[in-house]
Structure formats: C-alpha cells, structure tokens
Amino acid sequence: MRRVGIVGAGITPCKSHWMERTYYGLSQMAVKACLEDAATSVKDVDAVVYGIYNDIFELAAIPEHPLHGIIGMTNKPGMRVTNGGATGAYAMLAAYTFIASGLYDTVLALGVERATDCFDFESMTETPEVIKTIGWSADTFFERELGWTASDSYAEVVLAYMDDHPGDLKPEVSARIAEILCQQAKNNAFAQRRDEVVTAEMAMSSRYVVYPFKLLEMCVYSEGAGAVLFASEDKAKAIARNAGLPVVWVTGLGASNEHHVAGPDYKTHKYMGRIWSDHIASHKAYEMAGVKDPLEEIQVVELHDAFIKQLQITMGEMGFVPIGKTDALIEEEIMTPGGKLLVNPSGGLTFGGHFVGGSNMFSCWSARRELIQRQLERGLVHGTGSTVAQYGVAMVLERSE
Amino acid sequence: MAETKRDVPRVIPEHFNPPVASEVVEVDGHPYLQTNEGMFTFYKRTKGEFSAYFLGLRDEAKIYGIKCPQCGTVRVPPFALMCPDCDFAQMESVEMPDRGVMNSTPPITYFAHSLFQSWVPFGRGRVVLDGADTALPIHVYTTQGVLTPFIFEKGTPVKVVFRDERQGKPTDIFAVPMAELAPEQQAKSPLLESDLDFSEPPEPVLGEATDEDRAAFARAVEMLKELSAGVDASPRARHNLAGWRRLIEVKTAAGGLVLKIDDGSLEVAEGRRTEPADFVMLCAEPQLLVDWMTFKEALTNAIITGRLWISINREFTTIFKLDRLPRSVHRDMQARG
Ligand SMILES: [Zn+2]
Numbered sequence: 026m027r028r029v030g031i032v033g034a035g036i037t038p039c040k041s042h043w044m045e046r047t048y049y050g051l052s053q054m055a056v057k058a059c060l061e062d063a064a065t066s067v068k069d070v071d072a073v074v075y076g077i078y079n080d081i082f083e084l085a086a087i088p089e090h091p092l093h094g095i096i097g098m099t100n101k102p103g104m105r106v107t108n109g110g111a112t113g114a115y116a117m118l119a120a121y122t123f124i125a126s127g128l129y130d131t132v133l134a135l136g137v138e139r140a141t142d143c144f145d146f147e148s149m150t151e152t153p154e155v156i157k158t159i160g161w162s163a164d165t166f167f168e169r170e171l172g173w174t175a176s177d178s179y180a181e182v183v184l185a186y187m188d189d190h191p192g193d194l195k196p197e198v199s200a201r202i203a204e205i206l207c208q209q210a211k212n213n214a215f216a217q218r219r220d221e222v223v224t225a226e227m228a229m230s231s232r233y234v235v236y237p238f239k240l241l242e243m244c245v246y247s248e249g250a251g252a253v254l255f256a257s258e259d260k261a262k263a264i265a266r267n268a269g270l271p272v273v274w275v276t277g278l279g280a281s282n283e284h285h286v287a288g289p290d291y292k293t294h295k296y297m298g299r300i301w302s303d304h305i306a307s308h309k310a311y312e313m314a315g316v317k318d319p320l321e322e323i324q325v326v327e328l329h330d331a332f333i334k335q336l337q338i339t340m341g342e343m344g345f346v347p348i349g350k351t352d353a354l355i356e357e358e359i360m361t362p363g364g365k366l367l368v369n370p371s372g373g374l375t376f377g378g379h380f381v382g383g384s385n386m387f388s389c390w391s392a393r394r395e396l397i398q399r400q401l402e403r404g405l406v407h408g409t410g411s412t413v414a415q416y417g418v419a420m421v422l423e424r425s426e
Numbered sequence: 427m428a429e430t431k432r433d434v435p436r437v438i439p440e441h442f443n444p445p446v447a448s449e450v451v452e453v454d455g456h457p458y459l460q461t462n463e464g465m466f467t468f469y470k471r472t473k474g475e476f477s478a479y480f481l482g483l484r485d486e487a488k489i490y491g492i493k494c495p496q497c498g499t500v501r502v503p504p505f506a507l508m509c510p511d512c513d514f515a516q517m518e519s520v521e522m523p524d525r526g527v528m529n530s531t532p533p534i535t536y537f538a539h540s541l542f543q544s545w546v547p548f549g550r551g552r553v554v555l556d557g558a559d560t561a562l563p564i565h566v567y568t569t570q571g572v573l574t575p576f577i578f579e580k581g582t583p584v585k586v587v588f589r590d591e592r593q594g595k596p597t598d599i600f601a602v603p604m605a606e607l608a609p610e611q612q613a614k615s616p617l618l619e620s621d622l623d624f625s626e627p628p629e630p631v632l633g634e635a636t637d638e639d640r641a642a643f644a645r646a647v648e649m650l651k652e653l654s655a656g657v658d659a660s661p662r663a664r665h666n667l668a669g670w671r672r673l674i675e676v677k678t679a680a681g682g683l684v685l686k687i688d689d690g691s692l693e694v695a696e697g698r699r700t701e702p703a704d705f706v707m708l709c710a711e712p713q714l715l716v717d718w719m720t721f722k723e724a725l726t727n728a729i730i731t732g733r734l735w736i737s738i739n740r741e742f743t744t745i746f747k748l749d750r751l752p753r754s755v756h757r758d759m760q761a762r763g
Contacts, residue, residue, distance in 0.1 A: 044453045044460070084465050145540060146444040146462075153539035160539065166476055167503050168563045170596045171550045172542035177533040181550070185530030188580035232727040235533055236575040286505055287529050287552045287561035293499070293511055294560055297530045297552070 026125040030261035030272035031422065033063025033254035034390040039217040039247040039378020042141040042151070048083055048250070049095060052137045055250035055383070056096045059133070063254050064268035067097035070254070071129035075105040076116030076136035078381040081158045083139055096135065109162060110175075110331060110410025112136065113251070113385030114280075114418035117406075120255045121275055121420075130257045131264075136383025137250035155246050163412055164285060176243065176332070178412045180235045183334045185297035187237070190349040194237070196229060198352045199333045203228035203242050203375065205361065206330070210372025213391065217247050217378040242333040247378035251386030253393075273393045273404075277316065277421030279309025285415055295413055300335070302417030303342035303409060310405075311344070314421040319344045319405070320359070323421075325395045326366060327388035328407035330373040335414065339407065340368070343419065370395050384408070389420070396424040437468060442540060473594070475507050478519065484594035487616035489524060489586065491558055492517040502558040524586040524615050525604065526553045529561035531579045536726060536742065545597075547573045547729075547742050553584055553601050565600040569607075570627040572729055572736045577603060588616045630735050632710050635680040639712055643680035646715035650683070650694040653719055653751060657692045662754035664690040672744050675703040678712040687744070692751065705744070706737040719752045 035058025037043075037051050046054070060067055073096065075089040085091075089105040106116040113136040120134040143154035156174050163173035187194055207223040210216040223241050231241040255275070256264055265272045281302040288294025291301045307319075316322050326345070330336035337351035345366065346353045354360045360368040371377040371391035374384055385408040392404040403423050410416040448461040473480050482490045492504035496512040502522055508514040532551030535542070542548070545565070552561030566584070568577050578584075583604040592598040602622070604612060611617055635643075657663040667690050674685040675698070684703070686693040709715070714733055717723040725745045728734035736745060 044451055044458050045456065081465055084463060146442070147540055157539040157541060160541070164505075164563075166473065167505060167596055168550075171563055171565055172535055172538055172545060172548060173550065174535065174539075177535055177550055180533035181530065181552075184533060185580065188530050232724055233730045234537065235535060236730055286501070288559055297561075 027127055028258040028274065029121050029124045029255055030258065030265070030274045031253055031389070031393055032256050032261050032264040032268065032270070032272060033059045033065065034252065034386070034393050035059035035062050036215050036251040036383070036387050036390050037249045038215045039249045039380060039387070041217060041245065041247060043139075043248040048088070048137050048139050049091060051248070051250040052092045052096055052135060055137065055252040056133065056135060059252035059254050062268070062270075063264055065254070065264050070098070070101070070131050070133050072102040072123055073098050073104075073133045073135055074116045074120045074123070075103065076107075076113040076134065076382040076386065077105060078107055078109060078112045078138055079158060079162070081161060082143065082381075084142065092135070092137075096133075098133075102129075107382075108410055108416055110329060110381060111385070111408040111416040111418050112382045112410065113387075113389075114329075114406070114408025114420065115416075116382075117253060117255070117385065117389060117420065118278055118280055118418060120253070121278055124255055124257050130260045132255045133252055134255065134386060135250065135252045136380070136386040138380040138382040139248050140246040140380070141248060152246070168412070173412065174235075176235050176238060179332050179335050179414060180238055182297060182300060182414050183237060183332065183338065186299070186338055189298040193349055193351055194334050194337060195352055197225065198355045199239075199242050199337070200225040200228035201355050202333050202336065202360070206333075206369055206373045206376050208362075209370050210376035213371045213377055215378070216372045216376055217245055218372065218376040221376070223376075237334060238332050242375070244331050244374040244379040245376075247380045249378060249380035249383060249387070251380070251383035251390055253386050253389050271397060271424050271426050273396055274423045274425060275420055276423045277310035277312070277314030278419070279306040279311075279313065280418045281305035281309070281416075282411070283413070283415045285412055287413070295415065297413065299348070300338055300342050300409070300414045300417065302415060303339045303407065303419070304417075306417040307343040307405070307407070307419040310419040310421050314403075314423070316403070316421060320365065323403045323405050324367060324401040325370065325392055325399075325404040326368050326407070327371060327392040327404070328369060328373070329385065329388065329409045330369060330375050331379075331409060333375060335409070336369075336373070339409065343405070343407065367395060367399075367401075385418070389422075392422055396422060400424070438466065476504065479504050480594040483588070483598040484592045487588045487592070487618075489522045489555065489562070489599070491520050491522045491555070493520045499559045500557055501560045502555055502562045522555045522558060524555075524617065526555035526558065526562075526584060526586075528552070528566075528578050528580055528582040528584060529554050531575070532566050534573055534575055534730075536730060543743075547739060549573055549578060551578060551601065553586070555586075563596065565597060567600050567602055567739065569602055569622050569624050572739050572742060574732055575730065576732060585612060585617060587619055587622065589619050624738070627737055629677075629706065629708055629737070630710075632677060632679045632708070635678075639678070639680040642716055643678055643712035646678075646712045646719075647683060647694070647696060649716060649719045650685070653755065654692045654694050656755035656759070657690075657751060660755045660758035662758050663751050666747050666750045666754055667692060670744070670747060672704045672741070673701060674744070675706045676715075677706060677708045678715075679710045680712050687747075704738070705741045707745075708735045708737075709733060718749070721752060725749050
C-alpha cells in the first residue's frame with residue numbers, strides 16, 4: 026500500500042438550519058475552503074468520495090449527482106458512501122484506499138447533510154420530523170414499527186453498559202464533560218453552539234430526553250459540509266510544500282460493523298453492553314500505526330460524541346481508560362484542561378455540530394488543525410453509527426514537518 | 427380500486443398532510459423562498475420469509491423462532507433463513523415459549539415523533555425467550571401505572587402478552603414483568619391483553635408529611651388557583667387544553683386536591699373527589715408542584731426520575747399538556763405587558 030497524507034481541510038459553519046444555502050451551496054463552500062487551505066486547484070484533484078447519510082434529509086435519491094459538476098469534478102470519478110452516523114469516516118476510508126491502492130493520487134472526501142428542512146406540521150417544529158426521518162434507519166421488519174429512534178438506540182447500549190458497570194458513568198462526570206466540551210467549542214469559529222454557556226451544574230439538572238441522556242449531554246442536529254483532501258506521498262509533499270503546511274499522514278485505519286441483533290456473544294451477535302465496533306476499529310488502526318499504548322502515544326482525539334455517556338464508553342473501547350472505569354477521564358484528569366489528552370477540542374458533535382454525512386470530516390478537520398497548530402505528534406479520529414452503535418471507524422493521524 | 431371512505435385508517439393519516447404553500451423567509455435582509463414538500467412512496471410490501479413469523483403472531487398467537495441444525499443456535503425473531511455461522515445451513519422453524527428475561531435495561535420513549543405518539547410512554551426492549559440465543563425486540567409495559575426507567579433491568583423475568591386485535595406486526599405483542607402477574611396469568615398461553623387489569627394499580631405509599639411539606643402544599647394550592655385564573659386569560663394555555671377533559675386526583679403527603687381539565691380550562695379544588703377520577707397523580711413531596719409552576723422542574727421529567735407517579739400509563743399525554751401551562755401563561759402575560 027502507498028502512503029497517504031492529508032493536505033487540506035475545510036468546513037462550513039455548523040448551523041441548526043441553513044436557510045441561506047442548499048446542500049449544493051454548502052458543498053461548494055466546503056470544497057472551496059478545503060482547496061484554499063491546500064493552496065491547490067480542483068483541476069489537480071483526481072477523484073471525489075461523497076459522504077451523505079440519508080436520502081430523505083436531502084429529499085433526493087442519488088443526492089450526490091448534482092454536486093459533481095458544480096464542485097469542478099466533471100468527467101472524473103465520484104462515489105457516494107452512506108453508513109449511518111459513520112458515513113463521513115467510511116467516505117474518508119474509501120478516499121484513503123483510492124490512493125493507497127495506487128489508482129489515484131489526490132482524492133477529495135466531501136461530506137454534506139441537511140436535516141432541519143424536515144418539518145413537523147403538527148407541532149410546527151423541526152425536531153420530531155428529524156427524529157422520524159432518522160427512524161427509517163432501523164430494521165424495518167422487526168424494530169422500526171416499535172418506535173426505534175437514534176437516541177433510544179444509543180441509550181439502549183449505554184443502559185446495557187450500566188447494567189454491567191453500575192459504578193461507572195456517574196451523572197456528575199458526564200455533566201463535567203459537557204462543560205469541558207462547551208468551553209472547548211469557544212475555540213472553534215465554526216461551532217454551532219459557540220456562544221452557549223453550559224456548566225456542569227446546568228447539564229446535571231437538564232431534563233431527560235431519553236433516560237439516561239439529558240438534553241445538554243447529547244449532540245445537536247446541524248446542517249453543513251466538510252471536505253478533506255487526501256494525497257499520495259509525492260503529491261502530498263509537493264502540495265504541502267506549496268501551501269507551507271505540514272502533511273498529516275494517515276498511518277492507521279480500522280473499521281468494524283457489528284451484528285444488528287442482540288445476543289450474548291459479540292463474535293456472532295451484538296453484545297449490548299459494549300461497543301465492540303469501536304474497540305475493533307481502533308485496535309486495528311493502532312496495529313497498523315504501531316501504536317502500543319494509546320494514552321501515551323496519542324495527544325488529540327476527535328471522537329464522534331453522539332451522546333456524552335457514549336463518548337465515555339468509546340474512550341474505554343479505544344483503550345484510553347479501562348472499560349468499567351471510564352469516569353477516570355475526569356476523576357484522573359485525563360481530559361480536563363491541562364490533562365494528558367485533548368478530547369474533542371472542536372467542542373465535538375455536542376457543541377460543535379453534527380451534519381451527519383460530514384461530521385467525521387468536521388472531526389478530521391479539527392484533529393488536523395490541532396496537530397498543526399499545537400505541533401502535536403499523533404491524533405485519532407473516530408466515527409460511530411447505525412442502530413445500537415453498530416458501526417465504528419478509527420483513523421490515526423501523524424504530523425511530520 | 428382504492429378505498430376512498432374517510433373513516434378507513436390511512437397509511438399516512440390525513441392530518442399529517444400539510445397544505446401546498448410557500449413563503450419567503452428573510453435572513454440578514456435577504457429573501458429566501460421555502461415550500462411545503464413531502465417525500466412519500468406507497469408500498470405493497472411482502473414480509474417474504476418472515477411471513478410465517480408474523481402470521482404466527484396474528485393468527486395463532488404463537489412465537490416462532492428458527493434453529494440451526496448444525497450449531498443449534500436459536501434465533502428469535504427468525505431474522506434469517508440460513509445460519510451465517512455454519513456456511514449458510516438451512517435452519518428449521520421452532521415454536522418458542524412466551525416467557526423469558528430482559529437482555530438488558532430497555533430505553534423508554536416519553537417524547538415520540540408523530541408516528542408513535544399514541545404509544546407513549548413505551549419501552550423498546552429485547553427479551554431472550556427461554557431457549558433462545560438472540561433477543562426479540564419488543565415493547566415493554568407495566569400493569570402498575572406509568573412506565574419508568576426503573577421497572578425493567580437486565581435479567582428481569584417477563585411474560586409476552588398478545589393484543590386482542592392483531593395485525594401481523596411487531597406491536598401485536600408486548601412484555602410485562604412476570605412478577606406483576608397472578609399465577610394463573612403466568613401459566614396462561616397465550617395471555618391476552620384483555621386478561622390483564624391496568625385500571626387500578628397499587629399506589630406507591632405516601633410517607634408522613636413534614637412541616638415543609640405542609641407549607642409547600644399550601645403554597646402549591648395557592649399557585650394552582652393562580653394558574654387556573656392564568657389559563658383562562660391565556661390563549662396559548664387554553665389551546666394546550668383544547669378538546670381535553672380529565673378529572674385528576676392529586677395526592678401528596680401533605681394532602682390532596684382535584685384538578686379538572688375541561689376543554690381549555692383548568693379548575694382546582696382542595697380535598698378529595700366526589701366523582702370518579704380519570705387517573706391519580708401522586709407525589710410524596712408537594713414541593714414538586716411548586717417546582718413545576720416556577721419552571722424548576724417539568725412534571726414529565728419528574729415521572730422519568732420517579733418523583734411523580736400516575737396511575738394510568740397513557741395519561742402521560744395529559745401530564746405533557748399540564749407541563750406546558752405555566753410557560754404558556756407566562757408568555758401570554760408577557761405579551762400583554
Ligand atoms: Zn449454525
């Protein structure tokens with residue numbers, strides 16, 4: 026396999042609703058920002074991979090087809106990836122393999138999503154219709170008709186984890202993490218909730234949306250787009266030299282999709298109290314990157330925090346804290362300000378934003394930014410998705426001057 | 427020919443269908459055009475290889491699973507024909523018992539989108555039926571008042587109950603805690619919804635009232651009377667209660683009262699009811715009522731945390747309406763200046 030590096034990234038501001046732009050306009054904005062960052066032209070891009078999660082959000086089947094020409098990719102290859110919440114991460118995995126295989130030299134991964142065009146005319150609000158739209162993602166024979174939703178599905182995993190580890194995920198710990206993410210979002214000009222103030226106390230006393238998830242401890246719905254430019258070794262070095270920025274190499278990549286039906290053994294079915302997809306994906310990525318002890322060797326993590334308690338379990342699965350003792354993230358000051366690890370410096374999907382198909386590009390954009398600005402050595406980007414946290418993707422990034 | 431009678435249930439209820447309309451919305455001085463739209467497709471969708479399972483639920487009130495003759499794995503529901511762990515060996519249908527244990531603590535939906543509002547609160551759990559290796563997705567309910575997150579947990583023994591009217595859907599069945607059933611109900615197969623009594627659940631015990639409770643109760647009564655007058659003067663609040671009629675007996679450690687919702691109005695009376703109430707609201711601490719009316723706590727949230735109990739599960743919808751009143755009254759008062 027050939028070496029692959031990231032040489033540019035760009036995102037739009039994350040908004041709860043983009044009245045001023047369609048997903049066409051958002052896509053153009055993100056691609057323009059990404060190519061400006063790389064100081065290169067779209068003429069030098071060989072192929073594109075689109076990350077768009079849900080056709081219903083875009084009110085379109087084949088939603089990527091009208092994007093291809095307007096982002097300057099006419100007559101070049103373009104492929105859409107859709108993998109639930111992990112759509113963006115899987116799209117980047119595809120972009121990576123396009124280059125590692127030797128097929129192309131420069132590949133753009135573009136993630137974009139609408140959400141709040143969906144509107145519930147009964148309550149005259151968007152949220153119920155957004156939840157209903159995501160609801161079509163569940164198994165349509167046995168689960169959708171039971172009222173499956175994304176949040177109750179992740180709650181199911183977290184509740185099962187709490188069955189096995191009743192002492193972990195203490196309310197004050199999740200609340201403190203919410204406060205930290207809120208503070209970190211202040212450092213992200215594109216964050217949706219940049220101006221919001223959420224203290225641990227406010228998070229603690231916010232109402233339950235679905236037990237054990239509280240309103241201020243879960244991700245928002247956003248609209249936006251994000252683009253990341255990947256390149257082969259020679260190309261990456263040339264582009265980076267020209268842009269005056271270091272290459273951020275993708276040194277590890279792993280992915281895993283679990284079974285969707287619950288059973289006692291994770292090897293054949295979904296063991297509900299764990300997120301094995303995150304475990305397998307991250308450990309595969311570590312193996313590829315030669316990472317032995319993630320807490321010692323990784324300085325920044327941008328992980329897909331659909332829900333803060335899930336963030337904690339995912340951090341356990343990825344080996345930063347033991348499973349069953351993820352409260353150590355706060356109690357041992359691992360991710361508190363000045364701690365060993367920078368976790369979701371963008372504010373995460375909770376405070377930064379969550380435009381599903383491109384959320385992982387947003388995370389990648391942030392991890393790369395931190396690696397470059399803070400001169401860190403190694404970062405990790407994570408995506409999760411589908412029912413019961415079935416899908417997991419992890420990508421190790423390394424900066425070199 | 428398509429059925430056109432108005433009273434036939436529709437695949438998409440007619441009231442979900444918004445009018446054809448468009449409007450201009452201004453952002454930062456620029457006009458943007460938006461239109462009402464829908465993305466809809468109708469299906470005659472086969473249940474294919476799952477037909478025997480759904481017909482078993484509907485016509486026989488039986489649950490079928492599928493068993494691999496090679497590894498012996500029993501999968502319920504029978505979500506695959508062939509065993510992926512044994513090079514796609516053909517599996518065989520097996521009849522399952524109507525009892526088992528919870529695979530894990532189920533999530534409970536209190537705030538559903540439009541398609542599932544009539545079910546709330548409902549638990550979406552997974553039951554490992556006796557002899558099964560996989561867990562069956564199923565609604566879970568309690569016969570003892572409102573559903574809370576603390577009734578079911580991993581390993582809770584449950585019984586599958588069949589609805590009297592069944593359509594060949596996952597909602598034809600639900601599970602209740604075995605411990606809530608009488609021995610003859612536990613033994614009956616199939617146990618039907620009409621075999622259960624949801625109407626008079628045992629009430630949680632109220633403790634002794636403290637002086638604070640008594641003071642809080644007096645304050646709550648006073649505030650409820652203000653709220654009642656506020657509702658009369660608030661179009662928003664009257665709209666919240668429009669078309670709704672309920673007599674609610676409220677019980678606290680420091681005393682009780684009666685709330686009467688009558689198509690846009692809220693009446694408050696101290697003491698006990700004289701006519702039969704539709705349901706009971708029970709909170710040991712009357713302070714909860716004060717907290718609700720001072721925006722410190724939502725009654726719906728108090729149900730989720732166990733601070734408030736109601737005797738009839740589906741009356742959560744009434745609690746949801748009550749929850750809106752203080753804010754509606756407040757907003758209309760502000761609008762009036
Ligand atoms: Zn087998």
